[in-house]
Amino acid sequence: MVEALSLDNIINSIKLNLEGLVKSISISKGYIEVVVDASHIVEAALKLKSMGYDHVKSITAIDYPKESKIRVVYHASSYINEDLAKTIIGLTADIPRDNPVIDSLSQVWRSVEFQEREVYEFFGVIFREHPDLRPLLVIPELAEKKVLRKDFIVKEESIYEGIPHKY
Amino acid sequence: MKESPTSTSDVTIKELETRGIQVRKIEKEVYEVFIGPQHPGSGHMRIIVRLDGDIIAEADPDIGYVHRTMEKLSEVREWLKPIPLLERMTIIDACNITVPYVNALEKLMDKAPPPRASYLRVLLCEINRVASHLYGFGIFGVFLGHSTAYMWAFGDREVFVELAEILTGARLTHTYPIPGGVRRDMPQDFPEMARRAVKYMRRRLIEYQRIFLDNPVIVKRLEGVGVISKSLAAELGIVGPNIRGSGIKYDVRLIEPYEVYDELEFEIPVYEEGDALARTWVRVEEIKQSLNIIEQAVDWLERHKGELILSKDDYDKLPKLHKEIYEKTGRVKLLPVHASMKIPAGKAVARGEAGRGEIFYYVESDGGTVPYRVRVVTPSARNAIVFKYIVPGHKLMDLPAIYGSIDYFPPESDR
Numbered sequence: 001m002v003e004a005l006s007l008d009n010i011i012n013s014i015k016l017n018l019e020g021l022v023k024s025i026s027i028s029k030g031y032i033e034v035v036v037d038a039s040h041i042v043e044a045a046l047k048l049k050s051m052g053y054d055h056v057k058s059i060t061a062i063d064y065p066k067e068s069k070i071r072v073v074y075h076a077s078s079y080i081n082e083d084l085a086k087t088i089i090g091l092t093a094d095i096p097r098d099n100p101v102i103d104s105l106s107q108v109w110r111s112v113e114f115q116e117r118e119v120y121e122f123f124g125v126i127f128r129e130h131p132d133l134r135p136l137l138v139i140p141e142l143a144e145k146k147v148l149r150k151d152f153i154v155k156e157e158s159i160y161e162g163i164p165h166k167y
Numbered sequence: 168m169k170e171s172p173t174s175t176s177d178v179t180i181k182e183l184e185t186r187g188i189q190v191r192k193i194e195k196e197v198y199e200v201f202i203g204p205q206h207p208g209s210g211h212m213r214i215i216v217r218l219d220g221d222i223i224a225e226a227d228p229d230i231g232y233v234h235r236t237m238e239k240l241s242e243v244r245e246w247l248k249p250i251p252l253l254e255r256m257t258i259i260d261a262c263n264i265t266v267p268y269v270n271a272l273e274k275l276m277d278k279a280p281p282p283r284a285s286y287l288r289v290l291l292c293e294i295n296r297v298a299s300h301l302y303g304f305g306i307f308g309v310f311l312g313h314s315t316a317y318m319w320a321f322g323d324r325e326v327f328v329e330l331a332e333i334l335t336g337a338r339l340t341h342t343y344p345i346p347g348g349v350r351r352d353m354p355q356d357f358p359e360m361a362r363r364a365v366k367y368m369r370r371r372l373i374e375y376q377r378i379f380l381d382n383p384v385i386v387k388r389l390e391g392v393g394v395i396s397k398s399l400a401a402e403l404g405i406v407g408p409n410i411r412g413s414g415i416k417y418d419v420r421l422i423e424p425y426e427v428y429d430e431l432e433f434e435i436p437v438y439e440e441g442d443a444l445a446r447t448w449v450r451v452e453e454i455k456q457s458l459n460i461i462e463q464a465v466d467w468l469e470r471h472k473g474e475l476i477l478s479k480d481d482y483d484k485l486p487k488l489h490k491e492i493y494e495k496t497g498r499v500k501l502l503p504v505h506a507s508m509k510i511p512a513g514k515a516v517a518r519g520e521a522g523r524g525e526i527f528y529y530v531e532s533d534g535g536t537v538p539y540r541v542r543v544v545t546p547s548a549r550n551a552i553v554f555k556y557i558v559p560g561h562k563l564m565d566l567p568a569i570y571g572s573i574d575y576f577p578p579e580s581d582r
Contacts, residue, residue, distance in 0.1 A: 029274040030516030055404035057518070057527045057549075060542040075516065075527065079401040079415050085422045088516055111404025114552055115544070122238075137231030137581055147239055154243050 007032065010087055017047050031075060031088040038072075038093040038102050045074070045091060045108040052081040053089060056105070059115040061123040063150045069094045070123060072102055074112065095125070104130035122148035197224060202566065204232045211577040214554055214566070221563050228554040234581040241541035245506050246272060249541060251342045256545065257579040258339040260299040260522045262291040264579075267519035268543070269344040270425055271530040274515040276346060283474040284348040285426040290361075290464040291334060291343055292426075293457040297368065298327040299522030300450045300457075300574075307447070307571035308379070311388055316379045323371055326364050333357055345501070348477035352497030358465045365458045372451060380451065389444035393557055393569035396441055405553055406546045407524020408453060409573055412446035414439040419520040431463050443572035450574070507536055521546055523574055547580035 011025055014034060021044045023035045036044045053076040060073045074091040078084035095102050104127035106113045114136055116127045121135035121143035135143040145152060196219075203213035211232040217225040237256060241249040253268055254261035266288055273279060280288070301324040308316030328338050335341035335351055343349050379385055395405070400413035410417055418435045420428040436452035438445035475482055477499050485493065489500045512534035518527050524546030531540040550573050558569055 028514055028516070030271070030518075054401045057404070057525070058529060058542060058544040060529045060540070062531060062540045073529070075529065079410065079417050080397075082416070082422070085417060088518075090516070109404070110402050110556075111549070111552065114548070135231075137234040147236065152239075154239060 007087065010084075013051065014048075014089070017051055018044055021047070028090065031090045033073075033090045033092055035092045035094075038095050041091070041093050042103045042105065042108065045076075045105045048076060048089060048091065049108055052078050052084050054078050054080055054109075055111045056109045056115070057088065059112055059119050061119045061125055061148070063097070063123065063148070065097065065150050068097045070097050070100050070125060071095075072119070072125065074105060074109075076109070100125040101128060102126070103128045104133075106130055122146065124149070200563070204229075212575075212580070214558075214570075216558075216563065216566070218563060223559050223561055223563060223566065226554050226558040226566075228551050230551055230577065231581050233578045237582045238541055238543065241538055243537060245536050246508060246510055246538065247345065247501075247506055249538070250345070251340060253543065254340050254342065255578075256582050257299075257521070257523075257576060259302050259576075260295045260579075261339060261341050262288065262295045262343055263299075263519060263521035264526060264545075265342070266292060266344050266426065267517040267526055267528050268530070268541075269346055270519070271515045271517035271528045272346045272510060274517060275510050275513050275530065275532055277511075278347050278478055280344075280348050280426075281475045281478060282427065283352075283468065283471055284344075284476045284478075286464050286467050286471075287334075287349045287353060287476060288344050289426050289428065289431070290353075290461060290468070291331060291341065293460045293464070294327050294331050294334070296457045296522045297454050297461075298324050298331070300454050301327070303450065303522075303571075303574035303576075304375075304447075307574070310567040310571035311385060313379060313382075313385065316375070319371070319375065319378075323368065326367060330357075330361060330364055333360060345499070345505070347481045348475075348499065350499050350501075352476050353468055354497070358469050361461055361465045365462055368454065368458055372454060375451065380447065386444065388565075388568050389447065389572065390442060392443045392561065392565050393553075393572060394440070394442045395553070395557055397439075399556075400441070403552050403556060404549055405524075406549050407521075407574075408449040409446055409524065409550060409553070411436065412438045412449045413441040417525075419518050419525050423518065425517070425519055431460050433457075433460050443568050446572045446574075509534060509536055510538075523547055523576060523579065524550065543582060545579045545582060547576045548582070550575055551580050 007027060011032060014025060015022060021036050021040045023037060026033050056074050056076045058075045062071045071092060071094050075088050076091060077088045093102060102125060104116055106116060116130055117133060117136040119125050120127060120133055121138055124146040127133055198218040200216045200218055201213055202216055204211055213229040215227040215229055216223050237253060240252060250265050250268065254265045257264050301320045305317045305320030308320060331341060332338045333354060334357060335343050395413045397414045400410050400415055414437060416435055416437050421435050433456045436449050438449055492498060492500050510532045512532050514531040516529050518525055526546060527544040529542035530538055533539040553573055558566060
């Protein structure tokens with residue numbers, strides 16, 4: 001049996017393959033975070049794919065209103081290569097909150113197609129060159145409200161508000 | 168008729184042609200057929216199918232009818248409260264859905280459950296897996312007009328739902344794992360019941376094979392239908408028994424063992440054919456493996472009676488009355504501090520193998536009493552893409568066979 005690649009080996013090979021693209025690389029709990037510039041995301045994804053990372057498990061967007069940015073994370077891994085399958089790579093890019101546009105990776109990884117639509121409807125992130133960018137789960141009227149952004153507050157009905165509690 | 172998205176359909180047809188399936192170009196006379204969302208075997212989703220004759224030229228899965236904004240609701244509830252919320256997306260597979268979320272919290276808290284709690288989690292996960300596969304099997308029977316399979320599978324599922332009830336107190340939404348442990352210990356008569364259930368199910372699977380899997384009518388409907396090649400399966404990123412039916416040996420329990428899966432002996436069934444029949448066989452073989460795991464877990468739990476089911480420091484914090492309740496009934500009564508606990512700032516990823524495939528959680532904390540972000544990607548959400556890329560090129564009558572073989576579960580997909 002081939003010995004599993006250590007995390008250090010993987011980090012080194014990513015540094016080597018993505019030379020000049022990586023802003024920072026670090027080990028997070030459960031995955032390796034690779035931060036790249038948003039303008040280099042397609043290039044970085046292509047390089048990762050050629051290394052053997054053949055699918056994307058999740059696309060997460062995280063809203064940071066204080067820093068006025070939205071962070072987009074593609075969690076990629078491998079099916080075919082069993083050694084690479086043991087680790088998850090978090091390909092991360094920050095984009096401005098008031099103009100959230102990023103290149104779509106659907107031409108690199110087909111598995112991102114539906115999830116990019118999901119990030120589009122919940123955060124309003126525009127994926128350039130996406131073949132079919134329309135809301136996936138909710139109706140367009142609701143998608144306009146960008147409900148997963150932090151400034152959308154979930155209102156809970158308080159039925160007993162205003163009733164004085166006197167005994 | 169609406170303008171169809173052209174660029175992707177071109178790619179699809181090109182891909183399908185490389186796999187040897189003849190696809191006609193979309194003619195002018197195309198019928199648009201809405202399958203769903205009211206339950207014609209499709210559940211709470213709709214597939215918009217464009218038909219050229221009776222050949223499906225294009226399929227657009229329209230999902231989201233049972234979307235419940237679980238990711239947003241998780242951000243406004245204290246750390247423990249998303250557990251009963253999240254498991255409601257797949258109530259038939261509740262423990263498999265919640266264990267990775269709890270694992271993510273444990274990673275952030277640097278906390279590990281004691282071995283007994285891990286074995287109890289695995290036990291319930293495998294009971295859920297068997298019940299979930301039987302549920303899918305029953306629905307599949309309905310799709311193919313085989314009502315006996317439906318009756319049998321749903322009847323036999325009850326055996327495992329009852330087991331789960333004896334263990335946790337709830338038939339479906341167990342809310343069993345909590346960070347650092349589980350909520351209830353195994354009752355004394357449980358091992359005997361579990362062994363009987365295992366013995367019963369092994370016998371029944373032989374009968375299932377005779378009436379369903381080897382049935383020439385069923386084989387004709389499934390063989391060579393909805394073929395997903397190995398490379399296409401990886402490209403589409405599908406999960407679970409579907410990818411193992413396409414020759415890829417990927418199971419989170421094997422790749423990145425969580426809980427105590429590395430201490431247990433089981434095999435990962437893999438089939439090379441990639442068609443609907445292979446996917447069905449994977450599920451049946453997986454039931455057999457889950458039965459083996461249930462036996463091993465029960466044996467271990469019997470040998471290690473009296474061990475804690477809650478981490479030591481959590482147990483020490485319990486007041487005297489709570490400890491008494493725990494000793495007498497094996498039930499962990501949580502304190503209000505649990506509900507208002509703070510979790511150190513950080514981000515964690517956890518994955519697990521649910522009945523329908525890999526479930527993925529990304530959890531971020533800013534050090535407060537509620538999660539900053541919870542991202543959950545469920546197996547069905549990742550399998551939905553199959554409808555768009557695999558269904559075209561087939562006859563309309565093959566759609567139920569493909570749908571059933573994927574074991575798609577709309578509430579899980581919509582979250």
